[in-house]
Amino acid sequence: MKYEKKILDILQNTLGNKRCGLHEPIFAGNEKNYLNDCINSTFVSSVGKYVDKFEKELAVYTGAKRAIAVSNGTSALQISLKLAGVDEGDEVLVPSLTFVGTVNAILYLGAIPHFIDSEEETFGADPKSLISWLKKSTELTSQGCINRKTGRRIKGLVPVHIFGHPCKLDDLLSIANDYNLVVVEDAAEGLGSFYYGKHVGTFGKLGILSFNGNKVITTGGGGAILTNDEALADQAKHLTTTAKVPHKWKYIHDTIGYNFRMPNLNAALGLAQLEQLDNFILSKRKLYDFYEKEFKKFKHVRLIKEPKGCKSNYWLQTILLNKSIFNKKDIILEFINNHNFMVRPSWTLIHKLLPYKKFPRAPIKTSLSLEKRIINLPSSADLI
Amino acid sequence: MKYEKKILDILQNTLGNKRCGLHEPIFAGNEKNYLNDCINSTFVSSVGKYVDKFEKELAVYTGAKRAIAVSNGTSALQISLKLAGVDEGDEVLVPSLTFVGTVNAILYLGAIPHFIDSEEETFGADPKSLISWLKKSTELTSQGCINRKTGRRIKGLVPVHIFGHPCKLDDLLSIANDYNLVVVEDAAEGLGSFYYGKHVGTFGKLGILSFNGNKVITTGGGGAILTNDEALADQAKHLTTTAKVPHKWKYIHDTIGYNFRMPNLNAALGLAQLEQLDNFILSKRKLYDFYEKEFKKFKHVRLIKEPKGCKSNYWLQTILLNKSIFNKKDIILEFINNHNFMVRPSWTLIHKLLPYKKFPRAPIKTSLSLEKRIINLPSSADLI
Numbered sequence: 048m049k050y051e052k053k054i055l056d057i058l059q060n061t062l063g064n065k066r067c068g069l070h071e072p073i074f075a076g077n078e079k080n081y082l083n084d085c086i087n088s089t090f091v092s093s094v095g096k097y098v099d100k101f102e103k104e105l106a107v108y109t110g111a112k113r114a115i116a117v118s119n120g121t122s123a124l125q126i127s128l129k130l131a132g133v134d135e136g137d138e139v140l141v142p143s144l145t146f147v148g149t150v151n152a153i154l155y156l157g158a159i160p161h162f163i164d165s166e167e168e169t170f171g172a173d174p175k176s177l178i179s180w181l182k183k184s185t186e187l188t189s190q191g192c193i194n195r196k197t198g199r200r201i202k203g204l205v206p207v208h209i210f211g212h213p214c215k216l217d218d219l220l221s222i223a224n225d226y227n228l229v230v231v232e233d234a235a236e237g238l239g240s241f242y243y244g245k246h247v248g249t250f251g252k253l254g255i256l257s258f259n260g261n262k263v264i265t266t267g268g269g270g271a272i273l274t275n276d277e278a279l280a281d282q283a284k285h286l287t288t289t290a291k292v293p294h295k296w297k298y299i300h301d302t303i304g305y306n307f308r309m310p311n312l313n314a315a316l317g318l319a320q321l322e323q324l325d326n327f328i329l330s331k332r333k334l335y336d337f338y339e340k341e342f343k344k345f346k347h348v349r350l351i352k353e354p355k356g357c358k359s360n361y362w363l364q365t366i367l368l369n370k371s372i373f374n375k376k377d378i379i380l381e382f383i384n385n386h387n388f389m390v391r392p393s394w395t396l397i398h399k400l401l402p403y404k405k406f407p408r409a410p411i412k413t414s415l416s417l418e419k420r421i422i423n424l425p426s427s428a429d430l431i
Numbered sequence: 432m433k434y435e436k437k438i439l440d441i442l443q444n445t446l447g448n449k450r451c452g453l454h455e456p457i458f459a460g461n462e463k464n465y466l467n468d469c470i471n472s473t474f475v476s477s478v479g480k481y482v483d484k485f486e487k488e489l490a491v492y493t494g495a496k497r498a499i500a501v502s503n504g505t506s507a508l509q510i511s512l513k514l515a516g517v518d519e520g521d522e523v524l525v526p527s528l529t530f531v532g533t534v535n536a537i538l539y540l541g542a543i544p545h546f547i548d549s550e551e552e553t554f555g556a557d558p559k560s561l562i563s564w565l566k567k568s569t570e571l572t573s574q575g576c577i578n579r580k581t582g583r584r585i586k587g588l589v590p591v592h593i594f595g596h597p598c599k600l601d602d603l604l605s606i607a608n609d610y611n612l613v614v615v616e617d618a619a620e621g622l623g624s625f626y627y628g629k630h631v632g633t634f635g636k637l638g639i640l641s642f643n644g645n646k647v648i649t650t651g652g653g654g655a656i657l658t659n660d661e662a663l664a665d666q667a668k669h670l671t672t673t674a675k676v677p678h679k680w681k682y683i684h685d686t687i688g689y690n691f692r693m694p695n696l697n698a699a700l701g702l703a704q705l706e707q708l709d710n711f712i713l714s715k716r717k718l719y720d721f722y723e724k725e726f727k728k729f730k731h732v733r734l735i736k737e738p739k740g741c742k743s744n745y746w747l748q749t750i751l752l753n754k755s756i757f758n759k760k761d762i763i764l765e766f767i768n769n770h771n772f773m774v775r776p777s778w779t780l781i782h783k784l785l786p787y788k789k790f791p792r793a794p795i796k797t798s799l800s801l802e803k804r805i806i807n808l809p810s811s812a813d814l815i
Binding site: 071072073074078079082083086089090091092093118119120121122146147148151154155157259260261265266267268289291295296297298299300301302303304305306308309310311312313316380384390391392393394395400401402403 | 455456457458462463466467470473474475476477502503504505506530531532535538539541643644645649650651652673675679680681682683684685686687688689690692693694695696697700764768774775776777778779784785786787
């Protein structure tokens with residue numbers, strides 16, 4: 048039997064014959080109540096009780112001291128990097144295997160992405176190749192970690208928790224410590240994922256979440272900044288709300304701020320969704336078990352399991368084509384997408400995209416292999 | 432009788448004794464229906480029929496060929512300026528008397544605001560002082576209009592329609608033409624305002640609207656780009672949606688884009704609001720008539736009327752203290768705000784705020800006087 052037909056069989060055995068999107072939101076809780084309450088109260092915009100509640104509940108859930116709700120994950124990362132001290136002209140280490148927003152957030156600050164390789168277990172930044180690259184290509188000075196080739200300071204490292212799986216945080220934090228790099232975690236895909244019992248996005252100086260429509264929970268569009276530093280949290284709130292100094296009527300802005308607020312309307316949706324998060328994740332983890340049972344009969348692919356010591360939200364269920372069949376990826380994608388199941392490949396590696404080719408990079412090898420072999424499967428929480 | 436007591440009397444005569452905010456939204460139409468429909472359809476995020484409908488209806492209402500819904504007015508202006516050709520290091524002429532977002536949008540592009548004065552009839556940029564400043568301080572070369580002092584190109588002019596009153600567009604467009612400046616209109620406050628029969632925001636190469644919670648209609652948070660140029664509209668849509676090239680599954684981004692989408696949820700609210708816009712404006716214009724009747728008995732202030740040839744949305748009703756009493760502004764604000772009516776002064780002139788002091792500016796005189804004398808009055812559409 049052809050590979051694509053075999054994979055279709057597995058999906059049909061697992062999911063039945065209904066049409067399945069990649070990741071669709073589920074609104075089975077207080078969504079309509081809270082939205083109607085916003086309308087009744089007339090508070091739909093930049094202030095309101097749902098923003099406060101959503102922020103508070105996000106902090107409780109993630110264990111971060113503070114959460115600041117903003118317009119999306121990209122803006123959350125932009126502000127977090129700024130608050131972490133990334134300046135114009137600094138370089139920031141970032142995996143090439145990520146959503147483009149991770150990299151754009153760096154560029155919006157006038158900083159420069161410096162691409163690094165990922166590894167095959169978690170799809171996150173590879174500590175081994177990173178350390179050998181830093182040894183070889185940088186110098187630690189009183190100014191920080193300097194890229195010998197460009198002469199620029201490498202200020203930060205952005206670990207990304209790909210498809211909801213925590214990356215190798217211990218090793219990456221240790222490298223960051225040795226090389227004087229500030230860590231800002233991109234946990235856009237990681238709400239509900241834990242690394243040795245601690246929620247992702249709470250390990251770095253700051254971390255971010257996304258609530259885009261395709262995420263584990265959604266606010267329509269939205270994101271959040273997580274931090275354990277109260278002063279940074281206050282600054283994050285200030286910077287994302289036009290840096291207006293509180294006053295009954297005066298308009299004083301004490302720095303160049305941003306309009307990155309999450310409207311109360313969107314926070315209302317988010318709060319209703321957050322109340323259901325545990326159930327969503329339970330279902331998504333159960334879906335993994337179903338896929339696992341089926342895929343273990345098919346030796347040409349590996350279903351991606353949560354890393355050791357981690358509890359993943361299984362945002363996107365993923366198979367990795369074995370090297371024996373990676374040249375079949377496009378055939379498989381075409382065939383399965385034409386048969387009621389939405390599947391997709393990894394993002395194109397960012398360093399290969401025309402506007403990003405010119406930026407510095409470490410040797411990228413494993414990511415190139417992963418890019419050829421990753422396929423995300425239908426992953427919504429209500430599929431089984 | 433003291434001035435502040437006299438103004439309070441006028442407000443009470445006009446509005447009664449109820450507590451009145453400055454500008455509160457009214458949800459008397461299809462808001463709940465459309466929001467519930469979003470939830471039922473599961474389309475709350477970056478695509479959906481309400482985004483398409485809202486954009487289409489905005490274009491119909493304003494007469495612009497195209498409208499692109501985005502996350503807010505500031506992001507709309509940032510993208511519009513970029514598409515108008517404003518590059519890093521360019522200067523952009525902008526009134527100092529405006530909301531800080533107007534100026535920040537310029538700065539996000541690495542461009543430099545060049546502050547100009549406003550005039551007393553419309554509170555918009557003053558053509559007379561602008562032309563004499565350009566004559567004196569710039570040189571027209573093959574590179575465009577060059578600021579003699581800084582050596583930088585002055586690329587654009589951002590007219591702002593303050594409090595919803597169209598500024599002196601004919602004169603400003605003519606100056607822009609003479610000095611090779613691209614015009615991007617900040618009509619954040621101007622939805623429903625017309626200059627000689629044509630909607631504001633449709634005169635420049637691009638224009639922008641805002642739907643923040645305090646505007647004539649609201650989407651919670653949101654804005655729109657208006658343009659008559661189909662190619663620019665397509666680019667605006669592309670740039671504000673991460674510059675992803677359409678493909679069934681591939682992730683190709685052909686330029687450095689932005690995540691400035693308006694979620695479908697917010698567009699649903701916007702569409703319901705837009706359906707009521709004509710009524711809102713009718714009420715707001717009627718409110719002006721009521722204020723006019725009362726304020727004409729009080730010679731120490733001037734109630735601001737729509738400019739000649741214009742139909743204003745009267746977003747914020749405004750009185751201008753006569754020079755005889757401008758030193759009473761803070762006393763009046765304090766007293767009235769303590770008596771159930773929310774009133775506010777003009778924004779602090781942007782060129783006076785610490786982070787903006789260093790940027791170039793024309794002589795600013797009238798704006799300084801206006802800043803001391805402007806008071807905005809309760810202006811919601813349901814006050815009378």
